[in-house]
Amino acid sequence: MDRALDTLIVGGGPAGLTAALVLGRCLRTVLLCDTGKQRNRAAHAIHAMPGQEGRAPSAFLADVRQELCRYPTIRLLETEVERVASNGGDFEFRCADGTTGSAATVLFATGLVDTLPSIPGIEKFYGGSVHHCVYCEGAEYEGQPLVACGDGDKGAALALMLSHWSADVVACCDETAPSADLEKRLADRRIPVITSRVRELVGKSPILEAVIFENGMRYSCSALFFSTGCTQGSKLVSQLGCLRDERGTIRTDPLTEETTVRGVYVAGDASRDVLLVAVAVGEGAKAGVAINRALLKADGLL
Numbered sequence: 001m002d003r004a005l006d007t008l009i010v011g012g013g014p015a016g017l018t019a020a021l022v023l024g025r026c027l028r029t030v031l032l033c034d035t036g037k038q039r040n041r042a043a044h045a046i047h048a049m050p051g052q053e054g055r056a057p058s059a060f061l062a063d064v065r066q067e068l069c070r071y072p073t074i075r076l077l078e079t080e081v082e083r084v085a086s087n088g089g090d091f092e093f094r095c096a097d098g099t100t101g102s103a104a105t106v107l108f109a110t111g112l113v114d115t116l117p118s119i120p121g122i123e124k125f126y127g128g129s130v131h132h133c134v135y136c137e138g139a140e141y142e143g144q145p146l147v148a149c150g151d152g153d154k155g156a157a158l159a160l161m162l163s164h165w166s167a168d169v170v171a172c173c174d175e176t177a178p179s180a181d182l183e184k185r186l187a188d189r190r191i192p193v194i195t196s197r198v199r200e201l202v203g204k205s206p207i208l209e210a211v212i213f214e215n216g217m218r219y220s221c222s223a224l225f226f227s228t229g230c231t232q233g234s235k236l237v238s239q240l241g242c243l244r245d246e247r248g249t250i251r252t253d254p255l256t257e258e259t260t261v262r263g264v265y266v267a268g269d270a271s272r273d274v275l276l277v278a279v280a281v282g283e284g285a286k287a288g289v290a291i292n293r294a295l296l297k298a299d300g301l302l
Contacts, residue, residue, distance in 0.1 A: 008105075107267060145168040265290065
């Protein structure tokens, strides 16, 4: 078993890497484990991130990983953390590659996993012209024909939101009609409602050209946005006993990102706050500072 670390970071997206950078500059021993399954890995570009607008997510992450190499107290591993357990003081962990050890604190930056709509071949278009985030990609389709996909009210609400960027929007609510209130609001915005599932996506990957519904209707469009839910990227947070709120969000201290389990922190999309790269970077930095302060306090230096 490796000697005790200051911090184990699970997840090497923007939040995890930023936290590692902060902690490395605080001379903290850090092990960051990552499996390369970032939520935005299919996206072609980062948006709403100052200084990185339009840059490939992979290039951004590669640069930050290279920056971390300057700090000898940071270790990066391409492996999955399979187990984390409290031993009454530190946290013992085990990785898929056989690495074991203990850490005084743990940061989960494991993100979310999107539930893609059940449409044949959607993976070919995901990240190119099929998207889950309006704030990340909506501006690129200003005024263009769009499809909002989601069951019932989810699809209807997404269509209403998209109508801010384009007046040419169709609400695809699968086989569930939206509520009367949302149906009226859609009608007021002249947004058609289709209660038929999408059968096929047409286009030359990754560029979407049209959507064909099971009822035979064809709708030419530039992009499809979906709201079909997502799940936590790791079950380890729940296994440690971290509490969630009524929405299923992991409860964290807004000032420190610490969960209801002392010494366990969450940052990035896993926190289910505003889901942008810029916010993930900020949460990672905040968590890094909070972890260092907690360690200073434990050493009697604060």
